[in-house]
Amino acid sequence: MIDPRLHVIGKRLEKIKKIIAVSGGKGGIGKSTVASVLALCMAKNGYKAGLLDLDLSGPSTHVILGIEGTYPEEDKGLIPPEVNGIKYMSIIYFAGNNPSPLRGNDISNIIIELLTITIWGQLDVLILDMPPGISDSILDVIRLIKKMEFLVVAVPSKVAIGVMKKELKILMELNIPVMGVLENMRRKESPLLSDMIDDLNIPILGSIDLDQAIEDATGNMDRLTETGFYKQLDRVFNARTKDML
Amino acid sequence: MHEWALAESVICTISDEIIKNKLNRISRVIVKIGELQQIDLDIFRFALDTVLASCEPAVEKGSIILETELSTLKCNVCENEWSFGENIKNMQGDEAEAIHFIPEIAHTYMRCPACGSPDFKIKKGRGVWIESIEGEI
Numbered sequence: 001m002i003d004p005r006l007h008v009i010g011k012r013l014e015k016i017k018k019i020i021a022v023s024g025g026k027g028g029i030g031k032s033t034v035a036s037v038l039a040l041c042m043a044k045n046g047y048k049a050g051l052l053d054l055d056l057s058g059p060s061t062h063v064i065l066g067i068e069g070t071y072p073e074e075d076k077g078l079i080p081p082e083v084n085g086i087k088y089m090s091i092i093y094f095a096g097n098n099p100s101p102l103r104g105n106d107i108s109n110i111i112i113e114l115l116t117i118t119i120w121g122q123l124d125v126l127i128l129d130m131p132p133g134i135s136d137s138i139l140d141v142i143r144l145i146k147k148m149e150f151l152v153v154a155v156p157s158k159v160a161i162g163v164m165k166k167e168l169k170i171l172m173e174l175n176i177p178v179m180g181v182l183e184n185m186r187r188k189e190s191p192l193l194s195d196m197i198d199d200l201n202i203p204i205l206g207s208i209d210l211d212q213a214i215e216d217a218t219g220n221m222d223r224l225t226e227t228g229f230y231k232q233l234d235r236v237f238n239a240r241t242k243d244m245l
Numbered sequence: 246m247h248e249w250a251l252a253e254s255v256i257c258t259i260s261d262e263i264i265k266n267k268l269n270r271i272s273r274v275i276v277k278i279g280e281l282q283q284i285d286l287d288i289f290r291f292a293l294d295t296v297l298a299s300c301e302p303a304v305e306k307g308s309i310i311l312e313t314e315l316s317t318l319k320c321n322v323c324e325n326e327w328s329f330g331e332n333i334k335n336m337q338g339d340e341a342e343a344i345h346f347i348p349e350i351a352h353t354y355m356r357c358p359a360c361g362s363p364d365f366k367i368k369k370g371r372g373v374w375i376e377s378i379e380g381e382i
Contacts, residue, residue, distance in 0.1 A: 001374055001375070001376060002258055002262075002374065002375040002378070003374055003375075004251070004254040004255045004257065004258040004373060004374065004375050005251070005254050005373075007254055007257040007258040007261050008250070008253055008254035008257045008258075011253075011257065074246045074247055075246060076246060076247075076249035076250060076253075076292075077246075077247055077249060077250035077253075078247055078250070078346070091347070091350075094343040094346055094347045094350045094353075095343065095350055095353040096353075098353045098354070099353070099363075100349075100350070100352055100353045101352055101363045101364060102349060102352055103321075103364075103366070105366075106349040106352060106367075107349075109348070109349050109371070110347055110349045110350075113346075113347050113348070113349075113372070114347070116250060116251065116254055117247050117250040117251070117346065119250070
């Protein structure tokens with residue numbers, strides 16, 4: 001028995017220059033906000049950007065960016081709708097706002113199916129919003145997507161960094177490229193993150209301060225671009241990640 | 246027309262197998278089509294033939310055989326088994342269409358008819374896969 005979908009995924013992604021998986025171990029550390037706003041930054045900087053929400057049980061990038069009333073177009077596959085310059089795909093187009101209780105094998109099948117039927121076309125960058133943890137979703141994208149790098153989000157918390165460090169270790173063990181760690185929700189200058197990952201020799205891309213304004217701006221792309229969060233992420237992007245594209 | 250994307254995956258697989266096994270001719274390919282994905286067989290066949298004609302001359306005309314398979318869903322809680330066909334009459338059209346695109350979305354819209362649990366496995370008849378490829382070196 002052969003799963004034919006695995007043979008076409010490379011073709012579906014071949015016109016994408018860079019694929020960045022935004023992950024980070026613990027939940028609630030702002031991965032989806034970073035992934036969403038990073039896609040917005042890329043689009044605003046003139047890059048052809050895509051965003052694929054792979055947090056199948058808790059998709060939220062559509063809420064953060066205020067994406068509603070769109071649907072993929074069927075044409076020899078599914079063509080993601082383009083919203084403010086971002087080509088967007090998520091399980092919400094199929095499950096709506098209903099809960100999707102999924103076991104591991106179901107998660108793998110959904111990721112494979114989305115990668116098989118989504119026609120991204122040419123992109124400078126595709127951002128993947130990963131769920132928390134190092135289980136099925138992360139193992140599947142490592143297995144299925146060859147030219148991919150991880151951008152790992154951390155918050156200044158011993159507990160969260162400890163979990164994030166486990167992810168970094170497994171990525172390094174598997175020789176998966178890591179762009180670096182992005183510190184999120186910073187409250188004060190602290191050496192905690194650099195001290196805790198010093199032994200791994202992974203760059204810290206920058207820090208984003210805890211921004212109370214992000215909640216009020218959620219769901220509105222124009223307002224998101226006015227937040228300190230956006231401006232700091234844009235600076236990090238322009239200083240560090242832009243050269244990687 | 247997302248059947249086209251799945252048909253393309255079948256042809257890509259055949260092409261990969263030709264290279265991997267150094268085959269000169271493909272005589273028989275059995276493609277299974279699971280009930281849950283509700284593939285339009287006419288569109289799928291048309292897409293297969295069109296993609297095939299454009300890229301893979303080593304495949305004999307009429308050698309791709311499509312076989313449909315009924316679905317079996319099994320509840321992980323009470324072990325009840327049922328089929329999508331029995332359940333579809335209770336579903337909205339857009340729910341069935343969502344399952345057509347992503348069969349695992351069945352967990353969003355279907356429940357075990359016996360105990361109401363969303364925790365079930367798709368035992369048979371999920372989507373498109375290749376049962377066998379036969380060819381000559």
